[in-house]
Amino acid sequence: MTTLLTVDGLAVRYAGSRRPSISNISLQLAEGEVLGVVGESGSGKTTLGLSLLSLLPAGAEMSGSILFDGQQIVGAPERAVRPLRGTRLSTIVQNPATALNPSFSIGSQMTALLRRHKKISRADAHTLAIDWLARVGIGEPENRMRSYAHQLSGGMNQRVVIAMALALSPRLVIADEPTSALDVTVQAAILGLLKDLIADSGSSMLLITHDLGVVAQMCDSVAVMKDGAMTESGPVRQIFHSPQTAYTRQLLAAQPSHAASSPAALQNEVVR
Numbered sequence: 721m722t723t724l725l726t727v728d729g730l731a732v733r734y735a736g737s738r739r740p741s742i743s744n745i746s747l748q749l750a751e752g753e754v755l756g757v758v759g760e761s762g763s764g765k766t767t768l769g770l771s772l773l774s775l776l777p778a779g780a781e782m783s784g785s786i787l788f789d790g791q792q793i794v795g796a797p798e799r800a801v802r803p804l805r806g807t808r809l810s811t812i813v814q815n816p817a818t819a820l821n822p823s824f825s826i827g828s829q830m831t832a833l834l835r836r837h838k839k840i841s842r843a844d845a846h847t848l849a850i851d852w853l854a855r856v857g858i859g860e861p862e863n864r865m866r867s868y869a870h871q872l873s874g875g876m877n878q879r880v881v882i883a884m885a886l887a888l889s890p891r892l893v894i895a896d897e898p899t900s901a902l903d904v905t906v907q908a909a910i911l912g913l914l915k916d917l918i919a920d921s922g923s924s925m926l927l928i929t930h931d932l933g934v935v936a937q938m939c940d941s942v943a944v945m946k947d948g949a950m951t952e953s954g955p956v957r958q959i960f961h962s963p964q965t966a967y968t969r970q971l972l973a974a975q976p977s978h979a980a981s982s983p984a985a986l987q988n989e990v991v992r
Contacts, residue, residue, distance in 0.1 A: 731782070759971075808892070816881045939956050
């Protein structure tokens with residue numbers, strides 16, 4: 721398979737900090753692959769995701785290399801990276817409330833996004849937005865186009881965010897804890913939907929999560945992070961059945977996953 725993303729020796733230091741948030745991160749992601757990045761809070765997962773999007777806070781220093789679809793992200797000016805976002809590089813955030821503007825209807829936000837990036841008419845954008853709302857399982861999509869975020873449930877808002885992220889056919893989707901803000905009864909449905917849509921679109925995905933049950937369900941490969949460093953990586957089957965580090969074994973043992981109640985059950989969830 722063709723390599724879409726290569727990260728080599730990536731390090732990030734935030735302004736005012738003496739120590740790097742992440743250091744010496746290296747990974748590869750192939751076209752059509754879903755890579756899970758897992759680790760406890762503070763391990764550097766979100767910093768890695770922001771680095772790939774070149775959306776670090778002002779004053780942050782980034783070194784190393786991020787080669788995405790043949791284009792270097794590290795050191796590139798904003799004018800070079802901005803056109804990548806949305807069309808080739810997209811994101812699904814943890815809390816949809818932060819991604820949707822409460823002052824505008826769902827339909828107006830979706831049509832504005834589609835018109836800006838696809839250069840299509842308002843009518844075509846409206847039709848495409850309705851189609852995508854239907855694809856992510858929102859009933860009566862024409863009526864929902866007139867709804868505002870506060871009128872929808874958290875699960876429905878997350879479906880809207882997924883539709884907005886995938887409607888532009890990005891090559892890579894970065895999903896940062898895309899279901900952790902949702903009720904557990906909704907999470908499985910959203911993850912199943914996301915998995916199906918990613919497979920149908922042929923996009924790759926980097927999935928940031930603390931939940932190894934989600935990794936088992938969604939991912940082809942996994943990278944484990946601790947204290948800003950990558951401690952282990954490989955195919956999901958290999959990592960779950962033959963973890964090489966004590967930290968990965970501890971994560972498996974401590975996992976309070978809704979998908980499995982024990983390390984053995986979690987390992988058995990991975991398709992052999």
